[in-house]
Amino acid sequence: MGKEVKGETRFELLGGSASPNGLDEMAREVRAGLSRPPRSIPPKYFYDSVGSQLFDAICDLPEYYLTRAERALLERHADAIVERSRARTLVEIGSGMARKTGLLLGALERRVRSTLYVPFDIAPEPIAASAAPLLAAHAGLRIRGIVGDFGRDCARISVAAPVSTGARLFAFLGSTLGNLDERDAPAMLGSLARIMTSHDRLLLGVDLVKDPRVLHAAYNDAQGVTAAFNRNVLRVLARELDGDVDEDGFEHLAFYDPGRERIEMHLLSVRHQVFTLRGADVRAAIIPGERIMTEISRKFTRTRMEATLAGAALRLRDWLPDPEGAFALCVASTV
Numbered sequence: 001m002g003k004e005v006k007g008e009t010r011f012e013l014l015g016g017s018a019s020p021n022g023l024d025e026m027a028r029e030v031r032a033g034l035s036r037p038p039r040s041i042p043p044k045y046f047y048d049s050v051g052s053q054l055f056d057a058i059c060d061l062p063e064y065y066l067t068r069a070e071r072a073l074l075e076r077h078a079d080a081i082v083e084r085s086r087a088r089t090l091v092e093i094g095s096g097m098a099r100k101t102g103l104l105l106g107a108l109e110r111r112v113r114s115t116l117y118v119p120f121d122i123a124p125e126p127i128a129a130s131a132a133p134l135l136a137a138h139a140g141l142r143i144r145g146i147v148g149d150f151g152r153d154c155a156r157i158s159v160a161a162p163v164s165t166g167a168r169l170f171a172f173l174g175s176t177l178g179n180l181d182e183r184d185a186p187a188m189l190g191s192l193a194r195i196m197t198s199h200d201r202l203l204l205g206v207d208l209v210k211d212p213r214v215l216h217a218a219y220n221d222a223q224g225v226t227a228a229f230n231r232n233v234l235r236v237l238a239r240e241l242d243g244d245v246d247e248d249g250f251e252h253l254a255f256y257d258p259g260r261e262r263i264e265m266h267l268l269s270v271r272h273q274v275f276t277l278r279g280a281d282v283r284a285a286i287i288p289g290e291r292i293m294t295e296i297s298r299k300f301t302r303t304r305m306e307a308t309l310a311g312a313a314l315r316l317r318d319w320l321p322d323p324e325g326a327f328a329l330c331v332a333s334t335v
Contacts, residue, residue, distance in 0.1 A: 009142075010135055010141065010142050010143065011131050011135060011142075011143045011144075011145075012143070012144045012145065013124060013127060013128065013145045013147065014144065014145065014146050014147065014156065014159070014160055015124070015146060015147030015148055015156075023240060023241075023279065026045065026240060026241065026280075027241060027277075027279055027280035027281070028280075029042050030042070030045070030237060030241065030277065030280050030282065031277075031280045031281060031282050034275065034277075034280075034282050034284050034292070035282070035284070038291065038293055039284070039290070039291070039292045039293070040292060040293040040294070041233055041237070041267075041292060041293070041294050043179055043294055043295040044122050044149060044151070045233055045236050045237065046229065046230075046232065046233050046236070046294070046295075047096075047121075047122050047123050047126075048123060048232075048236050049123065049125045050232055050235070051229060051232045051233070051236065052096060052097065052123060052125060052126045054225060054228055054229040054232060055096065055229055056096070056097045056099070057225050058221070058225050058226055058229060059099060061221045061223065061225060061226075062221075063217040063218050063220075063221045063222070064218050064221065065214070065218060065326060065327075066174065066175055066207055066218065066327060067099065067100075067174070069322050069324075069326050069327035070100060070173060070174065070175075070205045070327055070329070071099075071100050071103070072322060073205075073320060073322055073327065073328075073329045074100055074103040074104065074329070075103060077320050077329060078103045078104050078106070078107040079107045079110065081104075081107070081169070081201075081203060081318070081329070081331060082104065082107035082108055082110075082111055082169065083107075083111060084201075084318075084331075085167060085169045085200075085201040085331070086167045086199070087108065087166070087167045087168055087169035087200075087201065088108070088112050088114075088115060088116070088165060088166035088167060088168075089115065089116040089117075089118065089161045089165045089166060089167070089168045089169070090104055090105060090108060090115065090116070090117050090118070090168075090169050090171060091118040091120065091157055091160075091161050091168055091169070091170045091171065092117070092118070092119050092120065092170075092171045092172075092173070093120050093150050093154075093170065093171065093172040093176070093192070094120065094121060094122075094150060094172065094173075094174065094176045095119035095120060095121045095126070095127065095130070095145075096121060096126050096130075096174070097126045097129065097130050098119060098126070098130035098134060100173060101117070101119075101130070101134065101171075102134065102137060102138075104169070104171060104203075105117060105134065105137075105138050105141060106138075108169075109138055109140060109141070113140050114140045114141075114142070115138070115140060115141055115142070116141075116142050116143075116144060116161060116165055117134065117141060117142070117143045117144075118143075118144050118145070118146060118157065118160045118161045119131075119143065119145045119146070120145075120146040120148065120150055120153075120156075120157065121145070121146075121147065122147070122148065122149055122150075123147070124145070124147045127145040127147065128145075131143050131145070144160045144161070145160075146160050150188065151184075151188060154188075154191040154192055154195060155191075155195065157195055158195050163197055167197075167199040167200060167201075168196075168199075168200045168201075169200070169201050169202075169203060170192055170196065170200060170201070170202045170203065171202075171203045172192075172202065172203070172204050172205070173203070173204075173205040174205055175205050175206055175207035175297065175327070176205075177189075177204055177206060177298075177308075178206070178207055178262070178296070178297045178298040178299065178300070179295060179296060179297060179298075180298075181296060181298070185298075185308050185311075186308055186311030186312045187312075188312075189202075189308065189309065189311075189312035189314060190311070190312040190313060192312075193312050193313050193314050193334055196333075196334050197334070198333070198334055200333070200334070201317070201331055201332070201333055202314065202331065202332045202333070203329060203330075203331055204305075204329070204330050204331075204332065205327065205328075205329055206300045206305055206327070206328050206329075206330060207297070207299050207300065207326075207327055208299060208300055208301065208321065208325055208326060208327060208328055209261050209299045209300065209301055210299070210325065210326055212256040212258065214326075215256045215263055215299070216254075216255065216256055218263075219254035219263050219265060219297070220252075220254050224252075226252065226254065226265075227251075227252030230252045230254075230265055230267060230294055230295075231247055231250060231252060231267065233267075233294055234247045234250065234267070235247065237277055237280075238277070240279065241277040241278070241279035241280045241282075242277065242278040242279040243275075243276055243277040243278065243279070243280075243282075244274075244276040245275060245276070245277070246271075246273050249269060249270055249271050249273045249286075250267040250268060250269055250270065250292075251267070251268045251270055252265075252266075252267070252268075253265070253266040253267070253268040253291065254266070260298075261298065261299050261300075261304075262296050262297060262298040262299060263295075263296065263297040263299075264293060264295075264296055265293070265294050265295040265296070265297070266291040266292060266293050266294060267291065267292045267294055268289070268290075268291055269286045269287065269288055269289065269290045269291070269292075270288060271288055272285075272286070272287055272288060273285075273286050274286070300328075302316075302319055302321075302328075305319075305328075305330055309332050313334065313335050314332040314333065314334060314335065315332060315333060315334075315335050316330055316331075316332055317331045317332060317333055318330060318331040
């Protein structure tokens with residue numbers, strides 16, 4: 001897939017839609033998650049085309065402060081972050097619909113004439129959908145998208161954005177790091193650190209510990225969009241893994257665990273039911289009140305963020321919280 005402009009390919013997509021091997025991995029992960037208590041489904045399977053659209057709608061909800069807070073910080077600090085990084089290439093992990101990417105690309109464009117943007121997402125549809133407006137807005141931009149799982153495919157970045165392209169700014173925005181637990185977050189950051197040079201920088205958006213009432217509202221919106229997003233994963237599994245799943249047999253449940261400083265999102269069974277996924281060899285009897293965890297969203301303090309980075313052989317260089325203390329950008333480098 002490519003977009004040709006004056007003989008130059010400005011848009012490439014490396015990888016494509018789910019392959020048989022991808023479905024085999026999905027079957028293994030889902031089977032493992034549903035076969036042991038507490039039952040769980042990996043949150044990456046939220047993001048089919050419908051799930052990506054629903055999450056995009058969540059970002060506009062009045063209760064969902066995260067996107068607005070992060071955008072405001074990027075508007076204030078993008079130029080300084082890019083200038084200090086001396087980057088020529090932007091690599092965005094979990095790019096989705098690239099809602100805030102234009103702020104960083106604009107800062108890059110003001111510094112260098114030609115820039116490379118490497119969006120990395122599990123689904124090809126949001127990469128392709130976001131490419132057209134970005135290319136129209138930035139004349140010197142090239143996009144080389146990667147379809148893959150950032151939990152295992154970070155090595156592909158070195159193919160799409162080799163060291164020879166110059167200093168790279170890796171962006172992991174939207175507090176997506178919070179979806180990884182205390183073990184997986186340093187492991188994922190470590191996989192990035194191993195391909196970063198001393199000239200590269202990592203920009204993280206992190207949600208901060210705050211009033212639990214604010215957090216509860218953000219994940220239990222009045223319009224029910226987050227509930228629809230949560231339940232959509234059932235459709236994904238039924239479609240991809242030849243399943244019989246009663247979507248109406250589950251309710252959305254999200255709450256803040258103050259001890260672990262994280263939101264937990266679950267699907268709550270409202271009746272006796274059998275959860276069948278033939279493609280994953282799953283036939284699970286679910287009782288009323290039983291939960292299937294679908295996502296966590298950890299909240300950070302500066303101290304916890306520094307410890308997480310240290311566990312990945314990274315060090316904090318800049319800590320940029322918003323005035324309300326709701327959200328922060330942080331910039332890190334290899335140790």
